[in-house]
Amino acid sequence: MKFRANLYIGGAFFATAVIVGVLAPVIATHDPVFDANLMNAELPPGWEYPFGTDAQGRDIYSRVVHGARISLTVGLVAQCINSIIGVSLGLTAGYWGGWWDDLVSGLTNLMLAIPSLIFALAIMAILGPGLVSLLIALGLTSWSYSCRLARAQVLSLKSQGYVQAAKILGYSDLRIMFTQLLPNILGPLIVIATLGAGGSILAEAALSFLGLGIRPPYPSWGSMLSDAREQITTAPWLSIFPGLAIFITVLGLNLLGDGLRDILDPQSRERTS
């Protein structure tokens, strides 16, 4: 048994981000939105403001801490939606086959043909910026990986003895899928969901950076960077800290995913993309 560095380091990074997000109101020293004071505008990092202040004099540290809530919520909820859609479609398509399988496979190929960030951007363009639009745009656009994975796994398992036995016992199709098949394919799906959550956080940051994500006064790491670009000559610290926060959180999820793969899905090759 080797020491699973990936798992522990990744878990620690991710847990830190979650704890920071949960405790944001306690550990933030200033209000992230309303504590604007032009007298303190663009102060470099120091005692009072450890990460410096932005052009409105707001504390970057408090904004980064509060930003964790938005980025993590969007990342995790969007990935949950993706996993639920992908797994339901993949499970049923693999188990039932027939025209349903053809339809789901066609849909999956279509989703793979449109780069997911482009698709999400189109949806954001229609729905307008905001948290709910973000969850819809990101939650509906990258389920194809978990769908393909679930379908492939079900195809290889459905002729197994225990599935046949459940059928003979008169279990309904849904009961077989969710009580017999799902628990057996959960490992690889958890791995892909962990990696996907990192992807969702990056996508949220990208959309917010473009001004299509979270509305400006509320701090999301992506939208903070979008403001920071304008002031990169005078206040580079505005760009450094939100970016580091994204990097550490996503790195944590990626390492965690790798570590979980070693445990839950040992025979897999690189299935990430």
Next chain:
Amino acid sequence: MLAVLLRRLLNIIPTVGAVILVIFLLFSVIPGSFTSTGAEDGRMLDPQVMERMRKEMGLDDPILERFGRYVGHTLVGDLGKSFRTREPVTKLIGDRLWPSLKLAIAAMCFAILVGVPLGFIAALRPGSIVDSVSMVGAVSGLSLPQFWLGLMLMYLFGLLLGWLPSFGYGDGGPRYLILPALALGFNPMALLARTTRAAVLDVLNADFVRTARSKGMAETRVVTWHVMRNALVLVITTIGLQFGSLMGAAVVVEKLFSWPGLGSLLVDSVFQRDIPAVQGCILVIVLFFLVINTLVDLAYAVIDPRIRYA
């Protein structure tokens, strides 16, 4: 070979059809069209002007008729007129295509030229310092938001050191290309390094490699002749798939560096609610991605004879 090519091209058609349908539905059935949101900043459009515009653009016609017209026009390469500039969308896109392509190719070249050798070296010495460092680097690279990396490169090389122009297209010369290409290519580079390493490790354990070694073949020949060729299939798949996310990421990187490509045209059009331009950009990006993946399929057939007859 020709038969394979034809079959692959035929395979694209249903997908393209579905994509056209999705693009049409997204922007036509769902409310939020150009004319209804012209008043977002509080100014009201003159109702008469709005009426005339809707007529002119045929926005009041029945949906099936509009869809038929959209498909008909798209098939002959007419993507409509931009709502804002009144220019044909094909011209707008045509002007942006080359800068976008240049950036994508430069980024991918960087990713391949650095990522593949890195993964190869790492796989040949598993557990070594080179291996550990490059794999830690790779997982970090996968976790970096490209636009943040771009911002940092811009600050370091553009502003602090002043070695390279920090943004813009300039005369289109290579000096302007370096920073955006690095920012865009870092992520696929990291993924390629990981995939190459995994693929090479996999092949190194294969029976035919053991056979080649036991019959006394020189190690360099084993690696170049057997391992490289077999690992290449997986590496090329990854390159093809990466083009998709590369084009997604290009939107953000182009916007960051004020690069006059398709991505920044798409974002600007989204903000201006220039729907024909948005539809056109998405269609062209998807088509480009499909063509790349078809080329990848063909490349398989060249590299791996077993696939040719499948």
